[in-house]
Amino acid sequence: MVDAAHPDAIVTDPPYGETSLDWDVWVEGWLADAARATSNLWCFGSFRMFMEHVAEFRAAGWKLAQDTVWEKHNGSGFHADRFKRVHEFAVQFYRGEWGALHNEPPTTPDAIKRVVRTKTRPTQMGAIDKAPFTSVDGGDRLMRSVIRLRSMHGKAINETEKPVKLAQLYVASSVPVGGTVVDLFAGSCSTGVAARQLGRRAVLFEKRESQCEKAANRLEAETEQPLDFDFGGAA
Template sequence: MEPYFADQGVTLYLGDAVEVLPELGSFDLVVTDPPYGETSLDWDTYPTGWPQLVARHSKSMWSFGSMRMFLDHWADFAWWRLSQDVVWDKGRATSPAVDRFRRVHEHALHFYRGPWHDLYHQAPRVQQHQRGRRAPATTRHAGPTTHSGYGPSTWVETGTRLVESVLYAPKDRTGTINPTEKPVSVLELLIRYACPPGGTVLDVFAGSGSTAVAARHTGRSAVLIEMREEQCETTARRLSQGVLDLDGPP
């Protein structure tokens, strides 16, 4: 199949993932933002069955979505096990509803298949002084490794802390690429966590191409699939800018 755009690290296909994916191989990680089916936008129709489709090509997946989307379509994710969820704090509301809390967040859920210890997962860390947190009163040092249901429970004090599960990244107010665009900074964290260095990320709902930009920044490759030609054209122009693109055009 001929790609719409390709360079040394990114390949973009124009078409429906149902038709394109069988022509492709396996990937280290899927990172994608499917249509939630919650707006009146002409393209916002949830594509039933897509999680089963990508399960044939990867054992690790981050999927953005609302809790309504995940609960309404829970059977689609039966092929996967849930690892964890993070929350993207957009910094401003995007819902027009006036009879609910102002929604300023979206979820990203990490799913996996097969034995957990066989998968690549490297939790990102930040310096402990970030976000104004005080240093702990006492310092814990490594002892005999113990395990809980979540993994190792002892650690070495390095002056860093695990990145927290609520990720703040203001949503672009211009909407110049895609109205549901995700921040590159958030995608970088998800990719660093679940895709090994030098690995390849798959995005079956490529949209603005942010997944590919984040993959470039982190030293990974990316394969994108997008069914809207006008979006592919815009994404190809963005990707042609190279790795200096952080969160979309100025």
């Protein structure tokens, strides 16, 4: 069923399987299903989750591409004798050749004006002569791998809802305009909303009927909005 959608990528937030809650149960076999559908996967998770299921990722042929960190404004630590956890990972995996995938790394403008300078290389770069090179200061830069965004605490319709602005990053970087993204654990439909705002198609799967109804209502109420990122943790 998933492969029939011919998605450019899967962006999904599976149950981590770290608690005894009835909705937090790891789904066996989903990584193999995902591998039959696409070669590009963005998966949310905790470090514990990825460590416990690394063999399943490998068995399905998934190779690690990169990892990013979502830093929340608050956390939900379950232990009083450890650091308060205020982050989650979003990790990209791929199959086949990396160059065959759609990949558009997100950029963000620097606070300073773009300036092109001629400099000499520092000695730690292995060059001790005075041969000049061109350095571009300011302008667009690759986005940092640690992304600061407020969580959906107090506003979520799903227990582990991700901000739409966060989902936009992964959809925009891995799915071309007009392309298709699949979310196997759609929950509150953040991936679907992000896809609609970015001009992509979305195929969403969610087994809980109550979540499907809420997600459908959310999509119906959604209107086109410009791509707008806020990394300052503002309300």
